[in-house]
Amino acid sequence: MTNLKGHAVTARPPLWSYWVVLPGFVLFWALIAWLIQSPLLPTPLQVLDTVIREATAGDLWHHLGATFGRVAVAFVLAMSLGTVIGVGMGRSATTNALFDPLLVLLLNLPALVTIILMYVWFGLVEVAAIMAVVINKVPNVAVTVREGARSLDYRLEEMASVYEFTRWQRFREVWVPQLFPYLMAATRGGLALIWKIVLVVELLGRSSGVGFQLHLAFQVFDVATILAYSLAFIAVVQLIELTILQPLERRSSRWRQPEAAHA
Amino acid sequence: MLELRIAGRDFGQPVLGEIFATVERGDRICLLGPSGIGKTTLLNAIAGLDKSIPQEAIIGRDKLRVGYLFQEHRLLPWRTLSANLQLAGATPQEAENHLASVGLKGYGHYLPDQLSLGMARRAALARCLAVKPDLLLLDEPFASLDPVMAGELKVLIAGILDANPGMAMICVTHDGGDAEILANRLWYLDGKPARLQWDDVVGEAGLIDGLLGRLRRLDLADS
Numbered sequence: 001m002t003n004l005k006g007h008a009v010t011a012r013p014p015l016w017s018y019w020v021v022l023p024g025f026v027l028f029w030a031l032i033a034w035l036i037q038s039p040l041l042p043t044p045l046q047v048l049d050t051v052i053r054e055a056t057a058g059d060l061w062h063h064l065g066a067t068f069g070r071v072a073v074a075f076v077l078a079m080s081l082g083t084v085i086g087v088g089m090g091r092s093a094t095t096n097a098l099f100d101p102l103l104v105l106l107l108n109l110p111a112l113v114t115i116i117l118m119y120v121w122f123g124l125v126e127v128a129a130i131m132a133v134v135i136n137k138v139p140n141v142a143v144t145v146r147e148g149a150r151s152l153d154y155r156l157e158e159m160a161s162v163y164e165f166t167r168w169q170r171f172r173e174v175w176v177p178q179l180f181p182y183l184m185a186a187t188r189g190g191l192a193l194i195w196k197i198v199l200v201v202e203l204l205g206r207s208s209g210v211g212f213q214l215h216l217a218f219q220v221f222d223v224a225t226i227l228a229y230s231l232a233f234i235a236v237v238q239l240i241e242l243t244i245l246q247p248l249e250r251r252s253s254r255w256r257q258p259e260a261a262h263a
Numbered sequence: 264m265l266e267l268r269i270a271g272r273d274f275g276q277p278v279l280g281e282i283f284a285t286v287e288r289g290d291r292i293c294l295l296g297p298s299g300i301g302k303t304t305l306l307n308a309i310a311g312l313d314k315s316i317p318q319e320a321i322i323g324r325d326k327l328r329v330g331y332l333f334q335e336h337r338l339l340p341w342r343t344l345s346a347n348l349q350l351a352g353a354t355p356q357e358a359e360n361h362l363a364s365v366g367l368k369g370y371g372h373y374l375p376d377q378l379s380l381g382m383a384r385r386a387a388l389a390r391c392l393a394v395k396p397d398l399l400l401l402d403e404p405f406a407s408l409d410p411v412m413a414g415e416l417k418v419l420i421a422g423i424l425d426a427n428p429g430m431a432m433i434c435v436t437h438d439g440g441d442a443e444i445l446a447n448r449l450w451y452l453d454g455k456p457a458r459l460q461w462d463d464v465v466g467e468a469g470l471i472d473g474l475l476g477r478l479r480r481l482d483l484a485d486s
Binding site for chain 2: 155156159161162164165174177
């Protein structure tokens, strides 16, 4: 999470903590699994075996890919729609009056209800699955972006008027940099939520994806497969965090850390 | 070149009364008056920023290029000085020249937040020049600067005006001393609702002294 100025609220703990706590956890897990000796708690090695088996058979990539595709489409749709609505609500009292009651409704609607309704109304099809995710996510994006749009600095607006910025310049040079921390917050919150909803959507009504695999494994109490897919899933989410989100955030907040102050 | 026919502004604070005045090329107007009387409001109206004042009330504004030095620098903090000037219409080379002309040669790649207050204000002044203005609007350009920096900026602005005889200036200030250096014309805004109480052309030194004398007596009477 970031605060309004885009600075990290919670400082990341030192790197060594990851190298101590996570292996420690795996050891603890291995110890319990060894003590219990039950198929309901496979050892870390058995899970790793399952990951490798699924990966070499190609199943892992197929299902991860299906999930990832749904997440990507739902994310882009939800972010675009939510941003447009959020900016509209932040800038215009009428738009806000029109959408705010609906937001209250949608924000409190359980994700599961949307998913069931979409499947009931439109059938167990891809469009229904994506729509269910988008409908769940748009209100969160809109609320976050609305805060950003409300905090746009009127002084820079005036400056842009005096210096006759084009519409595009105003958008690109004045609005986007100010909205960026809010868009980033919406992106992070959005991805975290969308990943999870997509799994439920897949579990309830698709025949591919990580959620579908979890569903199959659950039916036969195949805990090793459940954990294998979960770990692969966590790895993908972390990969996106490290390779896309963090560099993007660093790049866009560079101007906030002046290298040298001339006082 | 510019004619004000403001019927008044009773929406929000501060309230302006009728304001009729003309600005000609080469006019160097200092706009004086008590705090909170609406000097910045009037400047915003002239800049076309006050939506409660109809465009028709500022005759000739749309034909003028206006450079506005706000109280804060209002440079885009995520863009370098050079990029900020280019967004106002300068070419990269012009941006460099304008920065050099305000004493910021070689600072084109700096971000606004890396500068001191005085430097940032000069950079904002350079952006005013980037539009090749017919009319320069300055809102308390010397506020919160130390006396040395304020003095340097005064000399700088006077130099810019001398180099561009066709350019008009309206400068909001509290300080009659600024007017002595910069102005050939004084506006005094006061009253409820605020009107231009004087609009005097300053010809010779004696007249300035006289006006400043009136001004000082008014200031004393206020306080």
